[in-house]
Amino acid sequence: MPLKPKIPSPQPQSRRVGYAIVGLGKLSAEEIIPAARTSEHAYVAALVTGEEEKGEGFARAFDLTEDDVYSYEDFEKLQGREDVEAVYIVLPNSMHREYTERAAKMGKHVLCEKPLATNAEDAKAMVVACKKAGVLLMTAYRCQYTPEHWAARDAVQSGKLGAVKLLDSIHAQVEDDPTAWRLKAEYAGGGPLPDVGIYSLNIVRFVLAQEPEWVFAALHQPKKDARFKEVEESVSFMLGFPDGVIANCQTSYGAQKTTTLRVMGEEGSVLMDPAFPYQGLKLTIKTKEGSLTPSFPAYDQFGLELDHFAECIRSGKQPWTMGEEGVQDHVIMDAIYESARTGQVVKLSGSRKKDPFRGEQKPKLPTA
Amino acid sequence: MPLKPKIPSPQPQSRRVGYAIVGLGKLSAEEIIPAARTSEHAYVAALVTGEEEKGEGFARAFDLTEDDVYSYEDFEKLQGREDVEAVYIVLPNSMHREYTERAAKMGKHVLCEKPLATNAEDAKAMVVACKKAGVLLMTAYRCQYTPEHWAARDAVQSGKLGAVKLLDSIHAQVEDDPTAWRLKAEYAGGGPLPDVGIYSLNIVRFVLAQEPEWVFAALHQPKKDARFKEVEESVSFMLGFPDGVIANCQTSYGAQKTTTLRVMGEEGSVLMDPAFPYQGLKLTIKTKEGSLTPSFPAYDQFGLELDHFAECIRSGKQPWTMGEEGVQDHVIMDAIYESARTGQVVKLSGSRKKDPFRGEQKPKLPTA
Amino acid sequence: MPLKPKIPSPQPQSRRVGYAIVGLGKLSAEEIIPAARTSEHAYVAALVTGEEEKGEGFARAFDLTEDDVYSYEDFEKLQGREDVEAVYIVLPNSMHREYTERAAKMGKHVLCEKPLATNAEDAKAMVVACKKAGVLLMTAYRCQYTPEHWAARDAVQSGKLGAVKLLDSIHAQVEDDPTAWRLKAEYAGGGPLPDVGIYSLNIVRFVLAQEPEWVFAALHQPKKDARFKEVEESVSFMLGFPDGVIANCQTSYGAQKTTTLRVMGEEGSVLMDPAFPYQGLKLTIKTKEGSLTPSFPAYDQFGLELDHFAECIRSGKQPWTMGEEGVQDHVIMDAIYESARTGQVVKLSGSRKKDPFRGEQKPKLPTA
Amino acid sequence: MPLKPKIPSPQPQSRRVGYAIVGLGKLSAEEIIPAARTSEHAYVAALVTGEEEKGEGFARAFDLTEDDVYSYEDFEKLQGREDVEAVYIVLPNSMHREYTERAAKMGKHVLCEKPLATNAEDAKAMVVACKKAGVLLMTAYRCQYTPEHWAARDAVQSGKLGAVKLLDSIHAQVEDDPTAWRLKAEYAGGGPLPDVGIYSLNIVRFVLAQEPEWVFAALHQPKKDARFKEVEESVSFMLGFPDGVIANCQTSYGAQKTTTLRVMGEEGSVLMDPAFPYQGLKLTIKTKEGSLTPSFPAYDQFGLELDHFAECIRSGKQPWTMGEEGVQDHVIMDAIYESARTGQVVKLSGSRKKDPFRGEQKPKLPTA
Incomplete structure (x- = not known):
């Protein structure tokens, strides 16, 4: 496009x-x-x-x-x-x-x-x-403003996939500049997790419209590598959602660019690969009828964000990804780091409410 | 084919x-x-x-x-x-x-x-x-006898992917006959884990040629569902290998057929999707040069197994996937169930030796 | 499958x-x-x-x-x-x-x-x-008995693609045994055209349900090559259908296996690639909504044929691909060779009737 | 990208x-x-x-x-x-x-x-x-300046595909504004042929580095359609190259966007699909080893053109796609229209020389 x-x-x-x-x-x-x-x-x-x-x-x-x-x-x-x-x-x-x-x-x-x-x-x-x-x-x-991610969410929320059982998401890329601020704990608050792993965390929550009840995580930090003196190289984490739904996620600054999302249900599945680039998202929805890759009009992800917030400013309504949505990912990331440190499962408050941290103004999706 | x-x-x-x-x-x-x-x-x-x-x-x-x-x-x-x-x-x-x-x-x-x-x-x-x-x-x-799985292993072992950081594998399918012996604990020893999840476990070990040092797992068993009175519906497990390499795996009897293997390295990656069917395996090796899907001659997976073992009988050498290889997956599966039961990480013996549980007779790959 | x-x-x-x-x-x-x-x-x-x-x-x-x-x-x-x-x-x-x-x-x-x-x-x-x-x-x-080819035909006949404008089909493979009867004019009646090119010809007619009005063709026969002393190596042919619809086709015994069918319409298109193997047909239907690859139950193409004809024998009805259907391809292939020999367009009788050479018993498609 | x-x-x-x-x-x-x-x-x-x-x-x-x-x-x-x-x-x-x-x-x-x-x-x-x-x-x-098209050409010229036998290319799109200058014969000189079909013509000549010896063409012009009062809707043309190599091409203003190039050889093939957009070209090179999709650094096609010509201005050398290259496509397009008008094959001068109409300054391909 x-x-x-x-x-x-x-x-x-x-x-x-x-x-x-x-x-x-x-x-x-x-x-x-x-x-x-x-x-x-x-x-x-x-x-x-x-x-x-x-x-x-x-x-x-x-x-x-x-x-x-x-x-x-x-x-x-x-x-x-x-x-x-x-x-x-x-x-x-x-x-x-x-x-x-x-x-x-x-x-x-x-x-x-x-x-x-x-x-x-x-x-x-x-x-x-x-x-x-x-x-x-x-x-x-x-990624909460693109038609592809909304179509993935709709496939889940509409029941088209049957009950969802498992999710899997990866966001990895190579960060090779040891001087980058993204590798300084003070500036970044972490390594790949808050930078790219957050996409997996955030989108898994978005498509389920639910909140995790527990998390387990393990990380790898090869301190001999000049890049990883302060922050982790990789994190693998498992999120437990209501009804026994589990999401496996991985993120890394040490592996070639990979961005995926997979949602597996009783009657169908969703695959996005790539799932998180600025352009060229590829969504496949598999059901018994076959595999569908829906078409959408061209759009710019940043343009959609700027427009959404501008409309919120005009309407006075809370944006879809309001501040609380950003807070919730931090609460979970804090728990991920805690789990990785202690080797224990960390419980989270969870929520049975749908989209508990999202605003009232839904994004407008691009039209042709 | x-x-x-x-x-x-x-x-x-x-x-x-x-x-x-x-x-x-x-x-x-x-x-x-x-x-x-x-x-x-x-x-x-x-x-x-x-x-x-x-x-x-x-x-x-x-x-x-x-x-x-x-x-x-x-x-x-x-x-x-x-x-x-x-x-x-x-x-x-x-x-x-x-x-x-x-x-x-x-x-x-x-x-x-x-x-x-x-x-x-x-x-x-x-x-x-x-x-x-x-x-x-x-x-x-x-799956330890196909040219696709060997090419995946070779990509890892040859260093073509750089240092491997993360792996991810899924094997899920719907089991909908509540009377199947596979759903009886006494006959099967478990649910999807020993039946299909074992492929992920076994192949992750095979491509790395190494053994996990710890495992964490969570499972879901909806006992109200007639099928899952005795065994789990789904298991998510994380395997910690030497050098901080982590594999995320998922298996289920409640989600549509999905079979994948992904190996992510510093300089490249391997994707098999589908990874475990009898036919139609699709392997993609990504490096900086591009994405390669190698071609192989037609073969029958069961035929290859029968031939391999016949050759071992003639040569007297231990088969590549000798009994000990099967034992090791049981040791790990026992640990997976223990982790899921206790909510704790379970340590394993690990091994720095390459292929510690495999035999001396390497499989012959099919030739055109 | x-x-x-x-x-x-x-x-x-x-x-x-x-x-x-x-x-x-x-x-x-x-x-x-x-x-x-x-x-x-x-x-x-x-x-x-x-x-x-x-x-x-x-x-x-x-x-x-x-x-x-x-x-x-x-x-x-x-x-x-x-x-x-x-x-x-x-x-x-x-x-x-x-x-x-x-x-x-x-x-x-x-x-x-x-x-x-x-x-x-x-x-x-x-x-x-x-x-x-x-x-x-x-x-x-x-290929007139598979669910994939019928879905391609239905996409055309239902109007889902809008008016069809162009078609393109290729069937090529390497024939490297100079002693094969397929390379003897007396036994085979031609080279790749009656053997593999006939698939393109036949399927283009099948999906349109119409007959060509003219044909132009060119062939290549490198007689110095021991294989092509008697028959052509490659044929390219153009078929003119009613309403200005044109199909471009190519066939060869000198190029690596390629089997495709493409139908291009005002509002959508159909791609089959591969289009003609015994197994593993891949159909994609593109419309404004996106790209759909329909799913079908497993089947055996030869089993479907044997069953269809058995049912015709029981019912007494003419099979879908009755003798006349085979005759019509020969009429067109004769015209293709004539055009290639003369360098001139060869007119055909055409037909405004739908499926003029097909029988009354429609194939039963496989069900799950 | x-x-x-x-x-x-x-x-x-x-x-x-x-x-x-x-x-x-x-x-x-x-x-x-x-x-x-x-x-x-x-x-x-x-x-x-x-x-x-x-x-x-x-x-x-x-x-x-x-x-x-x-x-x-x-x-x-x-x-x-x-x-x-x-x-x-x-x-x-x-x-x-x-x-x-x-x-x-x-x-x-x-x-x-x-x-x-x-x-x-x-x-x-x-x-x-x-x-x-x-x-x-x-x-x-x-398209003579992108790394993808050069890799396709190199696959052909290097012999990696074996002797090339057949080519096939399509460039179609819907033109639905009846007032567009592209639909006025006086301004455009033709319909889809000089606008989009020219890509197929030009790239087939580019990858072969040779010139056609004859052409046959048929076109469709539905004059009742307000858009096609002056120019054709679709053209199908066949180009005969030295050594019996034949290219089938199609272009249309009446069919959904399709841009492909296929080169079929004795030992391999090249597929580009899409072949002609500004971004997102997909090249696959198939040989006996498998299917390779090479990776290239990001680039802008127009930026590459502007740079190439600027370098020619500095060096004084003839640009790769000098005026004569553009003339040659017109010579062939004139012959295509003549063939469509007369229903006859039109001979062209052909050439045994490699790249007879291209300049001395080769394009610089983008580097990472």
Whole structure:
């Protein structure tokens, strides 16, 4: 699906939600800012970066002026920018809390990259801060906004697969830069688990619409490897859901890119492989009739997120992946690390309620 | 790959090894006996069954006489049959030990269907009995004889994938006959684990050529379901191998047919899907160069097994999947059930030796 | 899908149709005779062969006696065999006419391997002979009996693909034995065209349910190659159907096994790849909703043919692929060779009628 | 492969080749201009359009000023723009000749979209004009610049497939806007053939490195359909190459998107499906060892073209797909239309020389 930026929409920006993009790394540059150009309800109104020159280059390239570029120190100057209604935080995990709290104080709505923080405590504090300030907080779980992941969830929820028995998900990739912040415990809060393993955790919960009751995990951290002095290389974890449903998950920074999701039921199964890239998701739904790979219109995952949150800002409704959804993954990840440390099963609160941590505004799926 | 029986070979049977097939269920009828017709070194010389009429029908169909059909009571009459050098035991698991011991006493070599027994203790007794009697014992692990599984193992062992980090394997299928002996603890020794989950366990050990050091498992047994009064419906288990390598496995009698094996390494990966059917195995080896699905000549898995054991009988060498290999899976399955019962990790002896439980005669792979 | 012969059915043979298999080559030995064991309505009652010893081996293997084996000279002795109601002719193409006429004279129904003869004239004579004798004649087009090919046809005929515009089909394989009768013009009537290209021709007509109005063809015959002294190596042909629909087809004895069918419509498409093997057909139906690979129960193509013709014998109805269907392919193949020889388009009679050359008894598709 | 524009390169533009993009339709907006941002050796220096406002929007969006936007009338003002060394003509086919000649007169090098013109005569005139003016002319055949198409060609040229016997290629899509210029004979020079069928024609010639000796074609033009009053809906054509190699091709504006290439040889085959999209090409090379899908680094097809021509401008060498390559496709397409009109085979000059119409500068393939 070719999805390159369209030319700027001629519609008045005044009706769209202006975002300040906070942090100008690869994700912002290659995915988020280009995606904003495909958005119906959102646009990039400002950039916040520690590298002024880079910011100005971006500004010129994306139809902004130098006045739209802010340093981290000047972050609070955004308060005067009425056209900036939301910030999109794309910073190292450990900075999410601080910038969320600073944004909330200015009355800006916060879209925050996953993981929401580096642990459940910080994540909860972010939710509290946004509630107090009366702003919305959304965790940027792009895979809860694609038609493929929704079709997988619908196959499960509709009963088309019969009772679900087992799930299996893998998200692995090679991280080979020993200096990457993603390998520093202080900045990242963990290794592959909060970075890529979180996709498996999050999507397993999403397709089941339920919460795990217990977790068991084991990890491998080869400390002699310069990359893994502070964080794990791999984690394998098992999640126990209500009714004896079990999900096996694996994540690693030491194995070639693999992203899968498999849901096995009495009467059918779902396979996504690849399950988590920005583009090219492949979904197969197997039932007694055969194997179906549904077709969907082209879309941009980041564009869908930006639009969803913009619509929430207009409607005042809680986003589908609200802050609490991000907190819950931290609660479980904290338990995963605890289990790996103790070698024991860790109990979780579970829940019989459907989607207990998700908001009221359901995502709009792309239409042709 | 069409693989129907060839016409009977004109070579003198005297040079081939005559087998008595013990038990005439679906597997014997549809796979093993037809496979014998494709064999170079083996042929079916006698049938042992509790249903005389059925046995005679088979005998007529497969070029034997009524005199080649024996009841279980007459099993010992095979002793006088010099042309019967081996028995192939295709009975319910709980009968494996008895018939192995009776065959050994007669000096017949024993090829025994997997699982070797219903627990490690019985399996060990079978090894002892055969040793004592000076006959060979082979566990019929057909997946250790296919070119696809060997290519997967070779990809791992050659280093082509870099260091292996994680493995994942699933073997599930729906068992819907509540009266099946496979659902009776006494006959089967367990539910899907010793029947189909054993493939995942066995093949993960085979491709790594190593032994697990610990296991954690959880199972689900919905006793209200008439099928699962005695045995589990599903088991999820995690195997810890040397060097932090972890395998996640799942098996079930409650989910649609799924058979997979995935090996993830630093520089490549292996995917088999399907991984365990009698025909149509699909292997993909991914490295930086791309994805390769190797081609192999047509073959019959049961024919390969029959030939391998026949060659061992001629050479006197221990078969590749000798009795000890079958015992080891029982040791691990016993630990899996213990872990599921206690909720605790169970330690295993592990081993730094390569292929510690396999024989000296390597399988011959089929050639075009 | 493993499909090995089942054990002989305990039902009385008296209700089933007894076939004499005429010709004991690879196809008879590996496919047809084993398939008869899976049949509901048919069984093998006699064998006709030029190699007595081979025949007796077969007889023993397949539960017949030496008295059930006939030489070609003794063919007419089948007349006295009331249990032999039909013959299945599996001889070199050039012998089809003679044996059909001899069988018809004996009042035996005739199932004849494709191609029906070596040219349209002989094929027509066979139809006439069977009509005159009051016996049924069926061309053994196995691909008109599979659920996959019917699902492809249904996708076309139901309008699910919108108006069909183009078709494309390939059937190629390497024939490397220069002494094979398939490479002798006298025996085969041509090269790859009547042997494998006929599948493309036949299936394109089948899925459209229409007849071509013109044909253009080009062939390649490298006479320096010992294999192609008498027959072509490759043929490319274009078939013009009503309403401007065009099918491109290719066949070869010089290229690696390739068997495909593609039907392209305004709103969807059908792809079969592989399209023509005995097992493992893969069908994909693409519409705006996505790509569907339907599932079907296991079956044996030759078993389905044997059953269909047996049912026609019982019902007295014309088989779906009656003699006329085989004649029509010869009419078109004769035109293909003429076009290749002259370099000109050759007009055909065409037809606006649906399925003008097919019988009244539709095949029963396998059920689970 | 996500491939969104990178941020502008900080390298001095003075070393890169500045292009004027002539024509601002969908292809320029969504593919070419964004691709220029990924280019090492090229950048967009000016825009030429009939819609001033649209041009200024683009200019702002892509870091140009209003002064960089020219109307068609002002095209010659580019002469004074020394930084504009080349023009990229992305206009309706019938305007290619005029703008190429006008650009050549100004001494600007010309990269021209395919098809080069609307017939061979105009295409030849363009080659002459550029030669006379001493500027380079490149036909924008993006599929001769991808690693997948080169790997397909290499498989053929290396002999890895054995002698090639047959080829088959399809390029179809639905054109449903009856007002599109692509459906006007005057502007387009034909229907799907010069627009999408040309890919099949061009790539078949590319992988063989040879030229056809004859062509046969049939077309369908349902004039009652408002879309096909002037041009054909579908064309099927057969190309005869040296040594009896035949390619079957089909193209249509009336069938769902299909893009394939198949090359069948004695010892292997190549399949590309899809074969011609901007992204997501899938190549499979089958040999006796198995099926290989090679991996390649991410790239942008238009970026590769822009870079290749920029390098030719710097080196003075003829581009790989020089004007003559574009002329040759027109010669063949003229013959295809003649064959379809007359119902006769049309002879072509053919050539025993390898790549007789390609330039001396080979494309650089993307590296990781």
